[in-house]
Amino acid sequence: MTTGLTGGGILQQPELLQELIPALRSVISGSFSVKLRSGYADPQQIFTLLPLFETAGVDFLVLHPRTVVQEYEGRADHTVTARVVQETGIPVIANGDVRTATEGLQLLEQTRAAGLMLGRGAIADPLLFTRLRQRTVAQPDRSERAAMLRFYLTGLLERYQRIFCGEQQILGKVKSVFACMDDPAFARQIKGLKKAVAIRKFQELLASLS
Ligand SMILES: Cc1cc2nc3c(=O)[nH]c(=O)nc-3n(C[C@H](O)[C@H](O)[C@H](O)COP(=O)(O)O)c2cc1C
Known part of the structure; x- marks a missing residue:
């Protein structure tokens, strides 16, 4: 778990984001995305940050819906992802616990996310991207x-x-x-x-x- 204000740790002092996000936006001429957990300790924290991301002009969000405190315990709660998709016009990329193509495609359907980000699933099976694009079998024998x-x-x-x-x-x-x-x-x-x-x-x- 991040202890300082780096990475997800900055969610402990969200007031810093009010300054940081617009400042980054003003110097990034290309696509500017924010990848974050659902909150530091509170999985609802993300909802308090959406207005900031919207007014600052963030291009897309990547959401791993676990809290920072949670580390990798339990499951990613993609009901939070689905609610974020509903509540913001910013495209949301769903991330967390996608291990198979079937899971990934179901997640896209359930959350209406704009895309997926793969971490451990792609390390375990680099063909997972190809499987999700349905260019090879969903599940190898x-x-x-x-x-x-x-x-x-x-x-x-x-x-x-x-x-x-x-x-x-x-x-x-x-x-x-x-x-x-x-x-x-x-x-x-x-x-x-x-x-x-x-x-x-x-x-x-x-x-x-x-
Ligand atoms: C080896 C490894 C390195 C990671 N490095 C980063 C990183 O540098 N920045 C980051 O935001 N997340 C990092 N993560 C977290 C992943 O991007 C992702 O949010 C998390 O693992 C959940 O997705 P998954 O269930 O598909 O692995 C890393 C994860 C792994 C397994």
Whole structure:
């Protein structure tokens, strides 16, 4: 949780936003968006800020409807997103807990949001954007998911080897994506990959992932 006035912490002193948002707007010639949580501790706080965003000329909002205090606990409350969409003319991008294309499309329908922002869901499945655009299957079967994981993790490993040094650092960076992966069907394989302390071993395990 942010303790100071950075990030969502600034919602502890919303009067600062009255100055900050118009000042930023006046110097940003391109599109100016605000990404925020629903509030610091109160999930209704966002409604008190909408008039400011409107009069300042914010182009669009990205809403992650959890409070700052909540961190990642519970579920994102997209009933708040739907109400924000209803109450403001500013386009709203819905963010939070979209893990599958089906969930994302339902969320768009339920909230009437102008779009989606993906975080952890896209780290777990980079094809989620393509799935949402309905250019590939909504949900991969086991063999497709296995092939995707092999391709994705091999690619990450190759790229991280180019920009980081030392097996532990490189593997640590690759393994960080597992924090976003919740694949019960591959739990055993992911556990094995997490335990690998050598790149060679990681590659062997990856090659046999099926
Ligand atoms: C690895 C990671 C890095 C993030 N970095 C930022 C950031 O720099 N700024 C920000 O506003 N949110 C950041 N977030 C929060 C996400 O943008 C998003 O609001 C949140 O994870 C909820 O969406 P999700 O359920 O799709 O992950 C980050 C999230 C993750 C997982």
